[in-house]
Amino acid sequence: xxxxxxxxxxxxxxxxxxxxxxxxxxxxxxxxxxxxxxxxxxxxxxxxxxxxxxxxxxxxxxxxxxxxxxxxxxxxxxxxxxxxxxxxxxxxxxxxxxxxxxxxxxxxxxxxxxxxxxxxxxxxxxxxxxxxxxxxxxxxxxxxxxxxxxxxxxxxxxxxxxxxxxxxxxxxxxxxxxxxxxxxxxxxxxxxxxxxxxxxxxxxxxxxxxxxxxxxxxxxxxxxxxxxxxxxxxxxxxxxxxxxxxxxxxxxxxxxxx
Amino acid sequence: xxxxxxxxxxxxxxxxxxxxxxxxxxxxxxxxxxxxxxxxxxxxxxxxxxxxxxxxxxxxxxxxxxxxxxxxxxxxxxxxxxxxxxxxxxxxxxxxxxxxxxxxxxxxxxxxxxxxxxxxxxxxxxxxxxxxxxxxxxxxxxxxxxxxxxxxxxxxxxxxxxxxxxxxxxxxxxxxxxxxxxxxxxxxxxxxxxxxxxxxxxxxxxxxxxxxxxxxxxxxxxxxxxxxxxxxxxxxxxxxxxxxxxxxxxxxxxxxxxxx
Numbered sequence: 001x002x003x004x005x006x007x008x009x010x011x012x013x014x015x016x017x018x019x020x021x022x023x024x025x026x027x028x029x030x031x032x033x034x035x036x037x038x039x040x041x042x043x044x045x046x047x048x049x050x051x052x053x054x055x056x057x058x059x060x061x062x063x064x065x066x067x068x069x070x071x072x073x074x075x076x077x078x079x080x081x082x083x084x085x086x087x088x089x090x091x092x093x094x095x096x097x098x099x100x101x102x103x104x105x106x107x108x109x110x111x112x113x114x115x116x117x118x119x120x121x122x123x124x125x126x127x128x129x130x131x132x133x134x135x136x137x138x139x140x141x142x143x144x145x146x147x148x149x150x151x152x153x154x155x156x157x158x159x160x161x162x163x164x165x166x167x168x169x170x171x172x173x174x175x176x177x178x179x180x181x182x183x184x185x186x187x188x189x190x191x192x193x194x195x196x197x198x199x200x201x202x203x204x205x206x207x208x209x210x211x212x213x214x215x216x217x218x219x220x221x222x223x224x225x226x227x228x229x230x231x232x233x234x235x236x237x238x239x240x241x242x243x244x245x246x247x248x249x250x251x252x253x254x255x256x257x258x
Numbered sequence: 259x260x261x262x263x264x265x266x267x268x269x270x271x272x273x274x275x276x277x278x279x280x281x282x283x284x285x286x287x288x289x290x291x292x293x294x295x296x297x298x299x300x301x302x303x304x305x306x307x308x309x310x311x312x313x314x315x316x317x318x319x320x321x322x323x324x325x326x327x328x329x330x331x332x333x334x335x336x337x338x339x340x341x342x343x344x345x346x347x348x349x350x351x352x353x354x355x356x357x358x359x360x361x362x363x364x365x366x367x368x369x370x371x372x373x374x375x376x377x378x379x380x381x382x383x384x385x386x387x388x389x390x391x392x393x394x395x396x397x398x399x400x401x402x403x404x405x406x407x408x409x410x411x412x413x414x415x416x417x418x419x420x421x422x423x424x425x426x427x428x429x430x431x432x433x434x435x436x437x438x439x440x441x442x443x444x445x446x447x448x449x450x451x452x453x454x455x456x457x458x459x460x461x462x463x464x465x466x467x468x469x470x471x472x473x474x475x476x477x478x479x480x481x482x483x484x485x486x487x488x489x490x491x492x493x494x495x496x497x498x499x500x501x502x503x504x505x506x507x508x509x510x511x512x513x514x515x516x517x518x
Contacts, residue, residue, distance in 0.1 A: 065417050085423035095414040099436040099513040109422035112432070140513040160422055 333392025349408020403445025
C-alpha cells in the first residue's frame with residue numbers, strides 16, 4: 001500500500017541504461033551492463049551482489065566519482081557529472097581527513113560552504129550526537145576504532161544534509177559484533193533523520209535488515225538479476241521466520257543466476 | 259605509535275657516550291695518531307673558556323655559532339618557503355610541473371658547494387653569498403618532498419572533499435596542503451642537515467668568522483684544540499637543530515602518529 005503511493009511520485013534517483021567499460025592495456029573490460037534503476041524519496045535501497053561485481057562502480061557513478069561510458073544518472077532532475085553535496089557518500093575506506101578531529105571532519109562541508117563557525121559547530125554537534133560520538137569531538141581519526149571512524153563518516157555525510165546518502169560497504173571492514181551494532185545504529189539514524197539511501201553490501205543479513213528494497217546484482221558485467229521488496233516491520237529480527245524465509249529465497253536466486 | 263624512551267635506553271645512551279669519551283682520552287695518550295690531538299678534558303676546558311672569553315679570532319664561541327646560525331636560518335627559511343611553494347605548485351598543476359621538472363632535475367644533482375665560486379663572484383665574500391648557497395641547499399630538498407607530497411594525496415580524500423562541496427582552491431588549501439605536511443617535514447629535516455653542512459663549507463672557503471672559519475684557521479695556526487672546539491660545536495648545534503625540528507613535527511603532525 002505504502003509502496004503504491006510512493007511510486008506515483010517522481011523518483012529521486014533515476015539511472016537510465018548505465019554502462020561502464022574500463023579500458024585497460026589488456027583490452028576493454030565491461031563492468032556494468034545496462035542498469036536502469038529508480039529510487040523513491042526516503043527509500044532504503046540495498047545493492048546486493050558478490051565481491052568485485054561492480055556494485056561499488058555503480059554507486060560511484062551515482063555519486064559522480066566515476067563517469068559512465070553510456071547512460072545517465074539524474075538526482076532530483078539534475079544530471080550527475082561530478083561529486084557534490086547533493087549526494088553524501090560514506091566510503092568503504094572511510095576516507096576521513098586524518099589531520100582533522102571528529103568535529104573538524106563533520107563540520108568540513110559546512111565550513112566549505114561558508115557557514116559561520118558557531119552555526120556550523122552547532123549543526124555538526126547535532127550529527128555527532130546522532131551517531132553517538134559525544135565526548136569524541138576533539139579526537140583525531142587515528143585514535144578512533146573502526147566502528148567509531150565509520151560513525152564519523154556517516155555524520156560527515158549527513159551534516160551537509162544531502163538529498164541522498166550513498167553508502168559503499170561501510171561496515172565491510174568491521175568485526176561481526178561491531179557490524180551488527182552498526183547496522184542497528186544505522187537503522188536508528190535513518191529512522192531519526194530520513195533520507196533516500198543507496199547502500200552497497202555483499203552481506204545478505206545486512207541487506208535484509210536494512211532494506212526497503214534489495215537489488216540483486218550479477219557478477220561481471222554487473223546487471224540487475226532480481227528485485228525484492230522487503231516489507232517486514234522494523235526494527236527487524238535476524239532470526240524471525242519471515243527473515244529466514246526471505247534469506248533462503250534470495251540465496252536461491254543467487255545460486256540459480258551463477 | 260612512537261615509543262617513549264625507557265630508562266634502559268637512557269642508561270645505554272649515557273654509557274655509550276662516556277665509553278667514547280674514555281676511549282678518546284686513553285687514545286690520546288697511548289696511540290701515535292691520538293697524541294696529535296687534545297683529549298676530551300682539554301677540549302671541554304677550551305669550549306668552556308671560549309664561551310666567556312674572546313679567545314678565538316677576537317670573538318667568543320657564542321658569536322661564531324651566532325654567525326653560522328644566522329646565515330643558515332636566513333637561507334633555510336627563504337629556501338624552504340620557496341621550496342614549499344614551488345613543490346606544491348608542481349604537484350598540483352600539470353603545466354607548472356611540465357615546465358619546472360626538467361630544470362629542477364638538472365639543478366638538483368649539483369651539490370650546493372659547487373656554486374661557491376659563483377656565489378663569491380655575484381655576492382662577494384659576505385653574508386649574501388652564504389645565504390645564496392643555503393637557499394640552494396634547502397630549496398631542492400624541500401621542493402622535491404613537497405612535490406612528492408602533493409602528488410601522493412589519496413584521491414579518495416579529494417573525492418570526499420568534492421562530495422562535501424569543496425571548490426578546487428579549497429581542496430588545495432584544506433586537503434593537498436595538510437596532506438603534504440609530513441612529507442614536507444621529511445624534506446625540511448634533510449634540508450636542515452644539508453644547509454648546516456653547506457654553511458660550514460662556505461665558511462671554510464671564505465669567511466672572517468663562524469664555525470667553519472674556526473676550523474680552517476685552527477688548521478692554518480696548527481691549533482688542534484680550536485679545530486676540535488669547532489667540531490664539537492658543529493655537532494652539538496646540529497644535534498639541537500634536528501631535535502627542534504623533530505619536536506615541531508610532533509606538534510604539527512600529531513594526527514599522523516603511528517604512520518612514522
